[in-house]
Amino acid sequence: MKNAVTKTKPRAHSHSHQRQEMSALTGRLRQQARKITGPRAAILEILRQHPHPLTNKEIFAAMSGGQCNLATIYRAMHLLEEMGMVKRFDFGDGTARFELVGEGDDGHHHHLVCTRCAEVVEIEECFPSAIESRIAAANGFTSVTHKLEFFGICPECQ
Amino acid sequence: MKNAVTKTKPRAHSHSHQRQEMSALTGRLRQQARKITGPRAAILEILRQHPHPLTNKEIFAAMSGGQCNLATIYRAMHLLEEMGMVKRFDFGDGTARFELVGEGDDGHHHHLVCTRCAEVVEIEECFPSAIESRIAAANGFTSVTHKLEFFGICPECQ
DNA sequence: ATTAAGATGCAAACGATTTGCATTTAAAAT
DNA sequence: ATTTTAAATGCAAATCGTTTGCATCTTAAT
Known part of the structure; x- marks a missing residue:
């Protein structure tokens, strides 16, 4: 059952926005036989630190020395989305935004x-x-x- | 004047989807000192006949002999949207869709x-x-x- | 008929996203 | 530790929806 309206805990949001451990994230990748690469680790690290949806460009910009190609981020986001690790949001401006999703959560x-x-x-x-x-x-x-x-x-x- | 809600026929929706008179549509354009052109008349006619949101391409395709340029449709939809004559919808596939809006209605x-x-x-x-x-x-x-x-x-x- | 603001057609430009392909690399196998 | 190989990356080119510059036309007012 949903407790959207009747909640008592003083949290800003109930949909698991508490930072996930990096090890948990990489673990999920491993389980699916996906490689833990530099670009992926960087992307996950950036997503972990942001409570709100980020565009691919924002993720790209958040990387210190552009350590990975923008196309790689697009590909990573597709993979993470398929794996249910991120959720895609559409604010109607023609640019996709992504948020990390807690394990077991559907991110809705x-x-x-x-x-x-x-x-x-x-x-x-x-x-x-x-x-x-x-x-x-x-x-x-x-x-x-x-x-x-x-x-x-x-x-x-x- | 609108007769949206007082129809007797069994309708699926109440938000003024009954076809608007072409004259009412062109009248609204005239009031704003916009020209009634062939392309615009064609666009409005197509929108009148469709109860559901159409993409620009669909509108374009619905024109018999491609009597107007696709860019013209894009421009017309912007104008009509600003005038409140159409409402833009986003189904999340990266393609805008438009529906005619009844006069006085906000199309929501x-x-x-x-x-x-x-x-x-x-x-x-x-x-x-x-x-x-x-x-x-x-x-x-x-x-x-x-x-x-x-x-x-x-x-x-x- | 004249005229001027407004519209259109066409092609080029754009921004987000995707993709082909050669090269690199993580991680499994040896 | 080295080999192996599927997976991942970088780069550039391609796509797709949409926008725009500009020359040419047209509606509607004069």
């Missing part, structure tokens, strides 16, 4: 994005699953999920 | 998209505004809106 959550300064806040609430189920049933669809993002003007930009 | 609604065959169903439900307000307030944001789309497998594709 939403954001509130400032349309002026692009500040991002993670959002607890989710579309009510009861309504989603009704929508699915009413239309005969199965495996229904949703993408939901909020946009507005942040305090600083008002 | 959502879709349920089949991830296999791309069938699209218009959805009535919206994210609860009370929750949205709470999200806005909790984070000090103003002018908060949202983008929400549902994805699943349609009856035929199951």
